Each structure stands twice: as structure tokens, then as C-alpha cells.
Amino acid sequence: MGGKLIKPVMSAEEAVRHIHDGASVMVGGFNYAGVPYTLIDALVAQGTKNLHLISNDTLYANDEHPEGVGHGQLVVNGQCRKVTASHIGLNRMTQKLYNEGKLELELVPQGSFVERIRCGGFGLGGFLTPTGVGTIHAEGKQVLEVEGREYILELPLKADVALLRGYRADRWGNLTYFGTGRNFNPAMAAAAELVIAEVDAIVPQGEIDANQIVTPGMLVDILVLKGDGYYATRT
């Protein structure tokens, strides 16, 4: 009879066991903020392969961090077969693997990226946008004219799993966010089959004012407390 209201709290290691080879995985975050670092570290340790990573960027991999930061590690580690993102310029391995033909890369304008995810989660069949008209982004896509203006038809984006980073949660999985960590997380919460949220704290029911809740718990399946990794503790 419906899903359980009380969401399981797991270790990151337990939670990522639900992610299998070949899965499409949305990861929240923009640059350093709002990234589920503890879940990512566990997924790196688990070594799951052939992932389709859907995230705004692939964070960093550079001289200072050759192993990669956050989900940038999934690329460096060769765990991704495909990346869908809006910007990959700060992770040298994403570009290198793409140039070598070892990684499929789909670059999407950031506004279309989040809107496609929103469509995926909101039951919409796509949307029309002028962003990218007359550029190479329009190649291979339907361009429709509506009332004298050209629009690209963009299609919804969904995933098997979404890894989110929230701030506070209660046991129903209701989530709040902090700072610039909100970014893509609320949209991704609705667009994946399985939603795992890493949070700073899990508080008793009713402690979070309903007005402050951004993502309703009905969208969240598993809760994980953030660990003590370098970036998890600094975000």
C-alpha cells in the first residue's frame, strides 16, 4: 500500500549498492556547492562502470587534483561511458577522454539542461526554447517556428538514480538546502527512479517549518548523513 513514509537512513556504501553498471545517474551541484560528496566517494570506491553521468559540470581534475574532485572522480576513474553536462572545462580528463573517443559527451546549454530535467520530473514531453537557435547545438534537433520565432524542441531528461545534496532532512525525506547548494538538486529530485539524498542533519519530524521545505519527502527514497571527507565537511 504505497511507499513507506519513513525513509531509511543508510551509510553511503549501502546506499550506492542500488547503483548498477550502466545506470544513468544524476548528480546535484554547481561547481563545489551542493554536491553529494560522500555518496560520490562511495560510488568511486564501489567502482560501478558504464555510468551515464548527468550533472551540470564534472567539477575539477587538474594538476592540483589529478584524481578529481567530487563526481569529477567518476570521469577520471573511467567509470562513465557518457556525460551530459553544460560545462566540463575544469576537468581535464572529461575533455581528454572525449577527444580520445573513450567518452560520449553531450553538452547542453545550462538553462536547457535544467529545464529538460524539470520536464523529465514534471511529466512534460519537452519544451521549445530559442536558446541555441542558429548554433551547432541546434544540429540534429527539431527547430519549430511559432508566431514568427524559431525554437529548438528540447526533450525531457530522466535518470535511474539521482544523488542529491541537501542541508536538513526529516525522516519523511523532506529537504532543505543551504547557500548556493540548492542549484539542480530540487529538479533532479523529481526526475529519477531512485532518489538518494545526502544531508548535513536528520532532524525530528515537524522540526523543519513546512514553509522552508523545498523538496517534499515523497520524492526522496533514501537518506544518507554526510561523512567527514574534505569537501563534505567544507560544504
Place this chain on the structure above:
Amino acid sequence: MLPELDEEIIRHRIAKRIAMDLDDGAVVNLGIGIPTLVSDYVPEGKTVVLQTENGVVGAGPKPCVDDLRFIGAGGRCLSLIPGSSIVASDMSFGLIRGGHLDATVLGALEVDGQGDLANWMIPGKMVPGMGGAMDLVTGAKHVYVATTHCDKKGRPKLVQKCTLPLTGKGVVSVIVTEFCVMRKTDGVMTLCEIAPEVTKEEIQANTTMEYVVSPDLCLMKGIE
């Protein structure tokens, strides 16, 4: 050949000129590089609200101590000014794409007289991704291009026609270089201001873009 100016003078001259153009109360998105400097030159008594694509409306300067929970679009930490708000990415791009931003300021690899802009990739060399640039140039009310007049090899960046992959087609409203200000007026790129170091003819010789000269051509504002 155009005169050689100190790189810092160039960057700050361009940033200052664009800052003078912005209206009090304008909501503006600044790209990385020279555009970031625009916020340093907003004249006293004028408030310009900075929007960042990751969701801040009312971004303040880089704080003394970095806090990775408050990141700006260029990956630099930011502070919040009183009255600021933070929204999710869908709302942030709703603001950008919905025509709610007064202006965006970006750099250029190439820009042409039709208002086409190329600034996000060089095939075979640099494929960083367009990030929010395509959305910004399509959605913002005014698109300012902040760029050096020529590239490092002395080739014009204001070109007859963009050859690099476009960021947006027919989107540019104003171009500010260290030597001139061009505005798209009635669909035609128009030379409106020139710097004291150069003549109209020198601009012409270093610009392959099609443009007309404004009858009100004047000295570039903001240069003491």
C-alpha cells in the same frame, strides 16, 4: 597597428565603460574575465544587482574567508548583499531566459556586425561547454561584449562574419573594446565612441566588421 596599451589599463577601461552604461537598479549577469571587473566600477550612488547563473540574485564581492557553500558562476566564492536571494537552477534560468535580466556582459572570441557572437569553443582545441552563455545571450535584454579589440596575434576580433561556432545569432547589443564603443542601432552596428589614442581610420583598419560611424561620434567616456 593600434597602439599597445598596458593589459591592466585595457581590462579596467573596458569594465569601467560598461559599468557607466548600466542603469541604477539593473539586474546584471557578469561573465568571467573582464566582465567580472564591471562590478568594481559601478558609480557611487548607483546600485547594480548581480545575478549568478547558479541562483544568486544580489551577489556581493569575494569574502575574506572562502566558504565553498557560497560559490559564484566562475567558481569563486561570493558574499551576499542585504536583500539578496538564492533560487534553484530552474528559477535562475527562468530569470535569464524569461527576459528578466537587464543585461549580461560576456567576453568574445569573435563578434560580427549582425550581432552574432562566438565565445564558447574552438573546434579541435577547446571544448569546455557553453555553460549558461547561450541562455544568457538569448534571454538578457541587453548583451554587452567586453573584449580586447584584437587577439594576441593582432587579428581583429570584430570580424566581418564569425567563423567559430556561435554562442548566439544576432544577439549582441553593445561592444566595448579598449579603443571604442559600438552599439547596434536600428539593426546596424554603429561606432559611437573612440579612445583618445586612436583615429577613426585606425579603428577601421583593425576592424573587419561592417559598421557605420555615428554622426554623434565622441571620445570614449570614462577615460580621464
